[in-house]
Amino acid sequence: MRIHIKVLAMKKEKVVVSIGGSVLIPGKDDPAYIRALAGMIEEVSRTVQVAVVCGGGRIARYYTETGAELGGTTHQLDMLGIGATRLNAQLLAVSLGKISSTDIPLTAADAAERSTPDNVVVMGGTVPGHTTDAVATMVAKEMHADRVVNATSVAAVFSDDPRKDPAAKRFSNMTIDELGKIVYKEHGAGKSSVFDPLGVRIAKEERIDILIVDGRNIDELRNAILGKRIEGTFVNSH
Ligand code: UTP
Helix, strand or coil: CCCCCCCCCCCCEEEEEEECHHHHCCCCCHHHHHHHHHHHHHHHCCCEEEEEEECCHHHHHHHHHHHHHCCCCHHHHHHHHHHHHHHHHHHHHHHHHHHCCCCCCCCHHHHHHHCECCECEEECCCCCCCCHHHHHHHHHHHHCCCEEEEEECCCCEECCCCCCCCCCCEECEEEHHHHHHHHHHHHHCCCCCCCCHHHHHHHHHHCCEEEEEECCCHHHHHHHHCCCCCCCEEEECC
């Protein structure tokens, strides 16, 4: 009897990281944080295929607020915001060196095409009308990614703002429908939500899990990217 030994090539999991601008460039210790982040991304990219979408943070806010005072249209203000997210992406790509490129993709499809097991795609926004969280889920859809990690400035998802309501529930695990209820409520109130509602919709449709973690905590972010246990919130879309 012939014995067939199948050698299965180790296939890397694919992960898209959405990193908030307020995490990337808060204006304090930015080079030290970005250097540590890039080092961690380089390390995990040996195990998983990574794409990173950067938010605009205070740079975007400066441009959109100044643009608004100058009478800019919503479309123009979004374009200013997108410009800032792309600048931030270039900054991270500079720090990543040869495993990435400062010639950043401008669309989710382009990002997915250029993402390889050995290359870390870094990008910002795409078109007006949504945020970079939504872009991350679009890239994840195109790449058939295993999960989206939201590196944000809150440690987890809460049922309400914990500063206003001390009784707010902190979620370790939740379903995508539960997250949907929270972001639609937040969005309705005109606040910036923990995740873009459009991103929640895409993640639900595509069955992509979302991990929401404190992005300034490099160890926590590493665990999320690698699919390990986290302190933050695991959002199940399956
Ligand atoms: P961000 O993704 O940083 O938005 O994009 P945000 O969630 O408001 O910012 P953080 O997470 O609190 O830092 C900045 C702005 O750029 C425009 C939007 O106006 C957005 O608010 N943008 C970004 C787009 O119009 N399209 C994109 O694809 C990305």
